[in-house]
Amino acid sequence: MSKFIIRKVGVLGAGVMGAQIAAHCANADIPVILFDLPAKEGHPDGIVRRALDGLRKLEPSPLATASRLEHIEVANYDRDLARLGECDLIIEAIAEKMEWKHALYERVAPHVREHAIFATNTSGLSINTLAEGCPESLRPRFCGVHFFNPPRYMALVELIPCRGTHGALLDRLERFLTTSLGKSVIRAKDTPNFVANRVGVFSILAVMHHTQRLGLGFDEVDALTGPLIGRPKSATYRTADVVGLDTLVHVVKTMTDHLADDPWAAHYATPAWLSALIAKGALGQKTKAGIYRKEGKQIRVLDLARQDYRDSGAEVAEEVAAIMKEKDPAARFARLRESSHPQAQFLWAIFRDVFHYVAVHLGSIAHSARDVDFAMRWGFGWAQGPFETWQAAGWKTLAEAIRDDIAAGRAMSGAELPAWVFELDGVHRAEGSWDATSAGFVGRSTLPVYQRQLFPERVFGEVQTQGRTLWENDEVRMWTLDDEDGRHVPVLSFKSRMSAVGPVVLDGIIEAVHRAEREHEGLVIWQPAGPFCVGANLKQIRPLLEAGDFVGLEGIVAKFQQMSQTLKYAQVPVVAAVNGMALGGGCEIVMHSTRAVCALESYIGLVEVGVGLIPAGGGCKEFAIRSAAMAARTATNDPMNWLQGAFQNLAMGNVSKSALNAKEMGLLREHDEVIMNPNELLHVARRTARAIANAGYRPPLAPVGIPVAGRNGIATLEMMLVNMREGGMISAHDYRVSKCVATALCGGEIDAGSKVSEQWLLDVERALFVDLLRTDATRARLVHMVENGKPLRN
The missing domain is CATH 1.10.1040.50 (N-(1-d-carboxylethyl)-l-norvaline Dehydrogenase; domain 2)
Structure with missing residues (x-):
């Protein structure tokens, strides 16, 4: 059998499951043709068009970003069956009626290209009986591929062969489902409702x-x-x-x-x-x-x-x-x-x-x-x-x-x-x-695709290696698996609850980077379980706040900035391997790493406004630098084109709805990687770090003379706040916090176009952060979050 490549997927049936399977393929950068019956009234493609409109409205969204819809083409059975010849994988997802499925198979079979896979998404009908509706030549390429609803979020796909299904085809399809679509596959027997x-x-x-x-x-x-x-x-x-x-x-x-x-x-x-x-x-x-x-x-x-x-x-x-x-x-x-x-x-x-x-x-x-x-x-x-x-x-x-x-x-x-x-x-x-x-x-499957899962999910009774510890303190652990990649690229994991960042974690990250520079080719930051990082450890900040120790608080912020800069200018590549939440300081770790490798279901955001603060671990600084770099590529050289979107996200504490959405928000860079299967995250991250190192990695040069938006930019962004305050959408303190965000993004109260250093931007955001800590409203928000786990709007 030749190399298995899926360039395009055809989905038959634009119902709830068919439309969402199409959406998930599009999430994975796979073009899709979505088919259904021609509408009896109105436009012939009305059924599929309504299905795509429905995808926009569903919550939680089946689309990683709204733009994914552009990769789903509309088709109907009367006009477009010949287009099935473009598809390497065809998934039937019509109603669970055997006679309807057989009738459709008879109709589409002549248009299925040689070597294409034809699969049914039935939730429980017999695969062997369904296969009887296919011509003999198609049965070796026919199987069941049962997605669970909603397909984007539910990991399971049951893969069910018929008696004639080609075994090598199933193996390659399992690899596609696992790596390309991010699914967890079970080979099921052909019994009613499967497993x-x-x-x-x-x-x-x-x-x-x-x-x-x-x-x-x-x-x-x-x-x-x-x-x-x-x-x-x-x-x-x-x-x-x-x-x-x-x-x-x-x-x-x-x-x-x-x-x-x-x-x-x-x-x-x-x-x-x-x-x-x-x-x-x-x-x-x-x-x-x-x-x-x-x-x-x-x-x-x-x-x-x-x-x-x-x-x-x-x-x-x-x-x-x-x-x-x-x-x-x-x-x-x-x-x-x-x-x-x-x-x-x-x-x-x-x-x-x-x-x-x-x-x-x-x-x-x-x-x-x-x-x-x-x-x-x-x-x-x-x-x-x-x-x-x-x-x-x-x-x-x-x-x-x-x-x-x-x-x-x-x-x-x-x-x-x-x-x-x-x-x-x-x-x-x-x-x-x-x-x-x-x-x-x-034992488990020995298919090569599962070698990419260094820490696969385990059942009770199975033992998982924890790797060999290289160094640790109370809240971080630097370790390796001692395989070929591990000898070159160790892993840093946090031991703190929810991977929250406090002074001990900050010291641990800095020390781990220095050790990687001395002894290794790179470093990966990855959490074996739980979120990547939920941000600052507010419980550790609260005692200093209640004692009025603002010198100590500023020292913690300065340490956080030192950690971020250590990541950014490390002499070896540091790769953030992200799955789940990367919020606040966790997002700043991602932004300052050499590269991020993120599972699709990564929810990333600078959310400090929720506790009456602003990003001060370099988050505002990075947006100011990136906006200046983007502006330099345009004729107007105006950073406000990019700062307005960044300001809105930071001022509202917006969190991305996927890793792809994080790219749209500017929290991830274009060269950051998005993968579909979180179980492959560590494998890809270590290989990425090695590839960057093997290319002769040097850290970026510190930017010199960063042009900032200054007072004019602050005024422009403040106009958005005035409208929101007058509309009753934000409180007086929300206004103050958000103006501090605007000030940090624009480089402070200086002339527009002024050129500043990276340290200047760090100093501005740190000073604003500490000033907000002095306010009663921010202190009340922080205490409320620590005690109740949810934001206070005051």
């Missing part, structure tokens, strides 16, 4: 069963089945509303239609109350009413006893909340089983029945227990998969408890647990995870 939906939908049905059995309210159950047990905030019934009650029923029907002999078949049915809601057109969030309904600002919930909606807000009982705070999972489950409280009985029951279900079905639905656990993590947002939870809580003890409940008729099915359950101490070991079909432990 994640099979277990996830059963879990929902189990929750519904025990909700009714114990007489609990829907909002009460959502309080129990959200973050309390390591699941998303939307829990169960809110999730059903978001997904769409009709969609949920359709997935259940797949199980009803194809699993008649299953031990749980009696439970593969739609509850009468759910059918009644659908019959009334109450389909959930998309119809503004379902299990929940919003009335003004009040969220109301369906009450089955009253046959009407009531105010929501049920809470977890104190007794049950205390049980769930138990740190030892074995003790926690023991207490749940022993408790007579209905909420505790409910929690034990839903866990027990899912454990029972996955044990019985493991061999038929998945290649290993690892796949089941990852499917639920990546596809449903669970903190732990069912097998992990079971094993962490004591495998054999829970196995015996489940067996006893089955024998007593308390479980949802009387099916016996497989014999292997009692022969093992758990399904995850260092050598791999249990495969019930082969009756052995299997």
Whole structure:
């Protein structure tokens, strides 16, 4: 097979999933042609055009930047089928009706180019049966590629072959999905609803069963089945509303239609109350009413006893909340089983029945227990998969408890647990995870793409190397993996909570850079878990503020500026490897690094105004320098063309909605890299540092004579503030803080066009920062943020 290159993707079906799959391909710089039926009225492309308009309005946005829409072309089946010949990958994403899919396959097959992959995004229909609708010549290139909604944010893609799918093609497609689209791939068996939906939908049905059995309210159950047990905030019934009650029923029907002999078949049915809601057109969030309904600002919930909606807000009982705070999972489950409280009985029951279900079905639905656990993590947002939870809580003890409940008729099915359950101490070991079909432990995929994941996600029972420490202080650690890249480029990670930056971290960064200059070719700043950096450690600043030690506070700011300049002018390349939040001082670390390598889902911003301050770790200075450099390339030589956008973002504390958006905001530079898969971040960052070093890296020369906007620029920016203040959009203190931002960006109260040094700009922002700390309003904001974790608007 020739080299696998995907130059363009075709998506068949502009519904919710098809349009968002197209958007995510565009996020990855892959051109897309989006097809649908010609509209019966109006413009023939009306269906696709409306779908693209819908992408602009969705929140959270499926688009990394609004400009990504430019890379999605509009097409319809009547006029444009020949254009499928331009596509290397075609993804069908129409409604889940076998006959409709077969009819479409017959129509498009003649236009699929030789060697192109043809895939279906079905959520549960048989891939082998779907393949029967393709000509024999296409079946080796046909497979299932099941994205989860929303495709941009949900990591999981299930890759399902039909009997004739070419194995090498699947391997190359898996690499594309992993690296180019940033997905976490599971090879699924061709069984109804595959892995994640099979277990996830059963879990929902189990929750519904025990909700009714114990007489609990829907909002009460959502309080129990959200973050309390390591699941998303939307829990169960809110999730059903978001997904769409009709969609949920359709997935259940797949199980009803194809699993008649299953031990749980009696439970593969739609509850009468759910059918009644659908019959009334109450389909959930998309119809503004379902299990929940919003009335003004009040969220109301369906009450089955009253046959009407009531105010929501049920809470977890104190007794049950205390049980769930138990740190030892074995003790926690023991207490749940022993408790007579209905909420505790409910929690034990839903866990027990899912454990029972996955044990019985493991061999038929998945290649290993690892796949089941990852499917639920990546596809449903669970903190732990069912097998992990079971094993962490004591495998054999829970196995015996489940067996006893089955024998007593308390479980949802009387099916016996497989014999292997009692022969093992758990399904995850260092050598791999249990495969019930082969009756052995299997390791992870050996495909080359996974060599790029130096710290892949682990399941309970697997051990991850932490690398060898080269040097550390109380809040940072400089370390290496001792492989070829690691010998040349060590890693610096923060040990502080949320990677917050205080004096010890500042000293640690400076020391790590000096060590890298002496002993290595570069340095990567990367966090193994959690955000990249949420900014300054306000708890460490607060005591100095309350003591009125402004000399000490100015010293911390000066140290922060020293750290930033150390990064910028390091004699070896320093690469910031960013995933998640890089806020305030974290953003300034990124801005001063030689290069940033950022995962797409990086949220970057200078947010200091939220605590009544301005960026003073070099953030304002860098915008002044970059604006001057951009202005020098134009005939007008006016930096205000760039400063106005920067000012608006800093004054409003705006955070980018993606790494690509951060480039648009000027927080990242054009040469900074954006990658799709965060698990590949460290690999790419280390290779980037080595490549820069091998090119003969020298740090940038300090700019000389930076022209600034001065008083005229400040006045121009201040006019924006006047309008906002008069419109009641900002307070008097907001005005003061934002004027300080304008002053720092424009180089201070000096003549327009004056040429200043980099140190001048640093001195200006530092002085303004300390002056703001002297105000009562800023002190109140800072204390409020420390105590409440959210900004105060005063």
